[in-house]
Amino acid sequence: MESSARLIIAAGEQSPDLYYRTGFLTPDPYIYVEIGDESFMLLSDLERDRARKEGRATHILSTSEWEEQAKKDGKRGTAGIATLFLKSRGVSSITVPYDFPFGLAKILASEGFSVSPAEGAFTPSRALKTRSEADQIRKVQEGVEKALWTVVEVLKKATILDGWIFSEGTRLTSEKVKFLLKQELLAHNLIGQHTIVAGGVQGCDPHNEGSGPLPAHLPIVFDIFPFSEETRYYADMTRTLFKGEVASRHRELYEAVLSAQERAIAKAAPGVDSSLLHQAVEDRFAELGYKTGEVDGRMEGFFHGTGHGVGLEIHEAPRVGKTGVPLLPGHVITVEPGLYYPRLSGGVRIEDMLYITLSGAENLTTFPKDWSSVSIP
C-alpha cells in the first residue's frame, strides 16, 4: 500500500491534464487517481463502458460499486466516493492540480487527507510536444491556412467602392468572412471560436472580433485559432491583410511588425529565455520609434505579450513575455507582435507558431507574410 496519490476530479472536456493522461472526454466530472505506477478512472455507469474502449488507465472502475457504501457512511457525491476509494488504498496525502476545485479540496481535507496543489504543472510533459503531437498541431494549422486561403481568393475577386470592400455586389463584412473561415475549418473538423476578422480601427483592440463592413486600404487582422474535435489540439495564426492601395504609414506599420517578428523568431532556440524574444520585439519597435502607452484614455503601441504555448489549450506554458522561462525542445510557442494605433485607424499583428527542436526552431506556419502576399490589389 502506498500512502500518497495524485488526484484529478474534473470533466475530461474541462481538464487538459486529465485528457492528456486518459485520452477520454466526458461532459461531467469523474475521478482519476495515480498511485505509484497504477492509474484509476472511476466513472458512472453511463461512461464506464465507453471508457473501457477509449480511455487509458490501468484500472477502469464504476462508481456505482461505491455508492451503497458511501450512503451508509453518510458521504456524498464525488468527494465521498473519492474519499472511500482513496482510504481503501491506504492513501493519506494527495497532490492535486493547481486549479483543483477549492470546495472539493476542503471536503477532502476535512476527511483527514493532506491535500496539496502540485508545484508547477500537474503534467509537466504536456508542455513538451513529441514529434507526433507537433504533427497534430501542424495538421490543425493546415486547416487554418486553407481557411485563410479561401478568404484571400474572395479578396482577390473583390472590388472597392467608397473605401469599402465589395464582394458579389454587396459590402463584405467581418461576419461574412468569419462564416467563410468557420465553414472551411468545419470541413477539416476544426472548431473555431472567437475568430477575429477586424478591420481598421477595430483591429486596434487585439481581442475585438470585428463586425460590420470591412474597409479597403486599411489593415484587416485575421486571428484564427481553432482546435481539432478529433485530437483536441489547437493551432494559432494571425495574418494582417490589405485590399487595394495602402498608404505608406500603414505599409511601414506592417513592415515594422514583420521585422520585429522576424527578429524574435531568429532568437528562438532551446535554452534561450523566452523573455529575450519579447525584448527583441520591444527593442525593434523602440528603434523604429513606435511608442507604447495610454493616449486619450486608450492603449496604443504594443501592449501584450509576444506569445504563448499552444497545445491542448490555446494559451498554455510557456509564456513569451516580460517574464520568461527557458525554451525547451518540444515547446510549441507563438510569436505574435503587434502595433495598434487608433489614430492611424490601424492595427497590425503577425503570428507564427514555432516548434522548438533540439537544434533550433521549426516554423509550423507556412502561410506567406511578405508584403506582396498580404497586400491584395
Next chain:
Amino acid sequence: MESSARLIIAAGEQSPDLYYRTGFLTPDPYIYVEIGDESFMLLSDLERDRARKEGRATHILSTSEWEEQAKKDGKRGTAGIATLFLKSRGVSSITVPYDFPFGLAKILASEGFSVSPAEGAFTPSRALKTRSEADQIRKVQEGVEKALWTVVEVLKKATILDGWIFSEGTRLTSEKVKFLLKQELLAHNLIGQHTIVAGGVQGCDPHNEGSGPLPAHLPIVFDIFPFSEETRYYADMTRTLFKGEVASRHRELYEAVLSAQERAIAKAAPGVDSSLLHQAVEDRFAELGYKTGEVDGRMEGFFHGTGHGVGLEIHEAPRVGKTGVPLLPGHVITVEPGLYYPRLSGGVRIEDMLYITLSGAENLTTFPKDWSSVSIP
C-alpha cells in the same frame, strides 16, 4: 470600508458565473470582486479597453497600475495583484466559487485572508432563467431543430441497400450527417461539439458519438447540444429516427421511451421534486418490463439520469435524477429517458427541454416525436 468580498479569478470563457456577472469573455483569467454593491473587474491592458465597452461592473480597472507595487512587495501574478487590491479595500474575508482554483485559494489564505467556498451556487440566480434568457435558449433550439430537419430531408430521399442507408449513391455515414448538422448549426452561429449520430448498437452507449455507415431499420440517436457563439446559451435535444421498415421490438422500444418521457414531462411543475420525474420514468419502464443492469459485462436498460439544467452550461443545476431538488419557476431542464439494449442492436433516447413557469412547464422543443414523424419510409 467593508471587510468581506466575493471573488472570482477565472477566464471569462471558463467561468459561466463570471460571464453571467460581467457579460465579458476573455481567454485568460482576470480578477472580479464584489464588495457590497460595488463590483470591480481588474484586467490587463490588453483587455481593459474592450471591457469598458463590453463588460458590466461598477469599476473597470487595469492591473498594470498595481504591478509596480506588487513587484516592490514581492507579490507575484494574479494572486499578488488580487491581494494588493483586496487589502487596499480593507477586505479580510473572501467568498469564492466552489470550483475556485485550490492553488490560488492557498496563496490568498497565506496572505492572511479567510477564504471560503460559496455554500451552493456562487450565482444562484443563474439557474432561474428570465423570460429573456429562456428566449435565448429557445432561439438556439430553433437552430438545432432546423439542423435536424435538413437531415430528415436527406433521410427521406435516401434509399436502402443490404440494410444500409444510401444517399447520393454512397452509404450515408455518421460523419457525413454530423457535418451536415454542424454546417446548419454554423449558419445559425451555433457551435456544436460532440454531436451524436449513433445508429444501431452504437446508440446503446449514450455518449458514443457514432461513426461509419448508418443502418436502416434500426434506431439512430441524434443528440444535438450546441451553444450560441453570440449569447453563450446552450440548447439540447435528442431524437431517435428510423429509416425504412422497423421491427416491432424496436417500435415498442421507441414507444416505451416516448411514454416514459411523456409521463415525466406531465409531472414537471414548480414545487415538484425533480426526482419524481426520474421516478416516473423508472416506474414506466418497470411497468413495461424493461430491465436495467449489467449483462455480459455491459450496462443495458436505463442507466443515466432523466435530465439536467441547461443554460450557460450544457449540464447545470438542477439535476433530474435519483436525488432531486424542488423545481422552481425559471428552471430550464431536459427530460431525456432512454433505453439501451445491445442485444437488440438498439438504443432509443428522446429529449425535450422544459421551461418551468409559475403555473407549470413550457416545452421549448417543437420537433415532433410521434411515431409517424420519426419513422421515415
